[in-house]
Amino acid sequence: MTVRPVPHIPESALTFALDSLPRDGAAHDSSRGLRHRALVSIPLTALATDSLVIGVTAVLAITGRNRLPIFDVAGDVSDMLGVVGPLMFLAWVITIAASGGYARSVFGAGPDEYKRVVNASLLTAAVVGVGCYLAKFPLSRGFFLLAFGIGVPLLVLGRFALRRALHKAHRLGVLQHRVLIAGRPSHIDEIAAVLDRERWLGYQVVGAVTPAGHVSATTASGIEVLGDSADLAAVAGAAGADVVFFANGAFRTSDEMRRAAWDLEQHRTQVVVAPSVTDVARERITVRPVGGLPLMHLDAARATKASRWAKRTFDLVGASALIVVLSPLLLLAAVRVWAFDRGPVLFRQVRTGRDGVEFACFKFRSMVTDAEALLARLHAEEGFEGGLFKMKDDPRITKPGRWLRRFSLDELPQLFNVVRGEMSLVGPRPPLPTEVAAYDDDMRRRLRVRPGMTGLWQVSGRSDLSWEEAIRLDIYYVDNWSMLQDLSILARTVGAVASSRGAY
Incomplete structure (x- = not known):
């Protein structure tokens, strides 16, 4: 029996169709036994993956030591590793197992799986190094460094791929x-x-x-x-x-x-x-x-940590660098917006920032010039009652505007809001004052940090999410902020933008 807290809530040959299994009598017992064997196969799959990765690591380390010019003395170390090499890599797998790296409870969620693999790898490296020193065995230092320098990242990547496969299987209703x-x-x-x-x-x-x-x-x-x-x-x-x-x-x-x-x-x-x-x-x-x-x-909520100098420095340096790198794209977008109807390039809209302070949020104009005047009619036609108003086929969006919105390019001018200190690269969506007026006490927690160009709601579906789900994700971000989470969201933003999921 294992007693553990519920995992935090806010791809490969793993294809066992379990939902169609019978549920009554002896057939029911057989169903449960088959499902149990399928779930037990997950650690076995991880063991096979690790063994394959370690085997590939051995080949790469030997080849690199023999052929890379960075080593002073060239030579074939294969003979030297005839016995020690296999023992070393067998010990590696055994250490991962002894560290709980194949326990069923570590698969699927949380960092424990990665921590156990990395810690077991470092322990193996330490034991091999000290053991060879005490036994006075002349293990190639180049091979040693390459083996663990290549092997540890590859093991983590292998586990990451296995986790993605497991998540995909779960979403498909199997395992x-x-x-x-x-x-x-x-x-x-x-x-x-x-x-x-x-x-x-x-x-x-x-x-x-x-x-x-x-x-x-x-x-x-x-x-x-x-x-x-x-x-x-x-x-x-x-x-x-x-x-x-x-x-x-x-x-x-x-x-x-x-x-x-x-x-x-x-x-x-x-x-x-x-x-x-x-x-x-x-x-x-x-x-x-x-x-x-x-x-x-x-621990206490981390909203105050999200407002400290480290995050602000990261925002300032990152936004400035992005403005320089993306300047040709910014120029192209500006020309396309102006050339369509000779109207204003930028759309300035009042949004609410940190601590309820209002500011002018910059965007490339993606709608017709009288978009605000048409809004009330669209609200009536769509039966809008409050929250965030989004339409998949909004008639106010211009031709260049659809291109801009598809890849979220209309929001690039907000980099200047970040430089000015009104926004952050990562944070809750900047709300309209009319939205804030309807906030309850829980929703107002979103205003404890600077709003962001991207955030959890953007990488989790953007406009496909309900109003309540977007609010929940923003509050989760405020309460559980960390720099690692910011970096993860930025990385996921690239995929969300490329897929255009929820962008309209």
């Missing part, structure tokens, strides 16, 4: 964990909503278990209630559940919860404890067991 959620109906629905939104996690909710006394056949969101928590193990077995989520209110006492976990252990069912905490980054969570009681410590 799924069948999940039973035990708890109060309201919290069951909250967890189910997160698991449904984050389908790449591979959790398929098959039912719910509620405390004794709950009489409804389904929860508010329509999840079928299969029984009560007193018969949890039996219900989980009948439903073919691989994982049981313990949500709030599932048990009256900790003793009941412990006994339920013991019962589930006999059926090889994994237990996941899901506290009433969502949209908190892993970096802000520390679990510290005290007297057998696992206490979850939450």
Whole structure:
């Protein structure tokens, strides 16, 4: 049995079609056994991937040591490595395994998988280096440096590719964990909503278990209630559940919860404890067991850190460099906008920035000159009631405007807003004052940092997202800011722009 917190919520031969398997009687048991074997194959696939990568690393390291001119003495080191080489690489795989690099719990989400592979690789390098020194074995230093200098990045890339394959399989509905959620109906629905939104996690909710006394056949969101928590193990077995989520209110006492976990252990069912905490980054969570009681410590929100000099310096240097590099594209876009109807090149719109301060947000004009005058009529025609107004076939957009919007080139002038300190390269979307006027207290947290040219909502679907989802992502960014997250969003922005997903 493994008890661990729920993963944070805000591709290869992994193709086992599990959803079509039968669910009753002996056929049901066979279905569960096949699904279990399919899930067990994930660590085996990782082992095969690592072994292949390490084999390729060996060839590259030997070839590089023999042929690269950077080494003083040329020669063939293959004979020297006849015995030591295979032992070294076998030890590498064994160390990864001993470090938990093939544990089922590390696959799919979080940085633990990468950390264990890197730490095991560094430990292997240290043991090999010290062992050869003590044994006075003349291991080629060039080979040693190339082996681990090439091998570690390749191992991480291999695991990244495997993770992408796993996520794709999950989204296609295969290699799924069948999940039973035990708890109060309201919290069951909250967890189910997160698991449904984050389908790449591979959790398929098959039912719910509620405390004794709950009489409804389904929860508010329509999840079928299969029984009560007193018969949890039996219900989980009948439903073919691989994982049981313990949500709030599932048990009256900790003793009941412990006994339920013991019962589930006999059926090889994994237990996941899901506290009433969502949209908190892993970096802000520390679990510290005290007297057998696992206490979850939450660090303070990081909005203030997102406003410090380091981020501002990064924005200023990055925006200035981009203006210089993209100046030919900026000039081309300006000429196309002006040549279409001889109207203004730039569109200045009042937006709300950090701490509610309004500023003029720059964009290349992508609409007709009287676009604002036509807005009220479009609101009435579309039945717009509030939030962010977007139309896939907005009649106000000009021909060059469609080109600009397709690749988000209309937003490039905002680089000057970044230089002026009104915006950041990464941050929440800059809202209109009319939007801010309708904000509640939660939404106003978006205003604690500078708005960004790109952000989580842009790389997660842009205009394809609902208003509520865009707000949720922006608040998540504010509360969980980090420089690494900014760099990740910038990298993902390139793909989002290239695919034009959600851009209109």
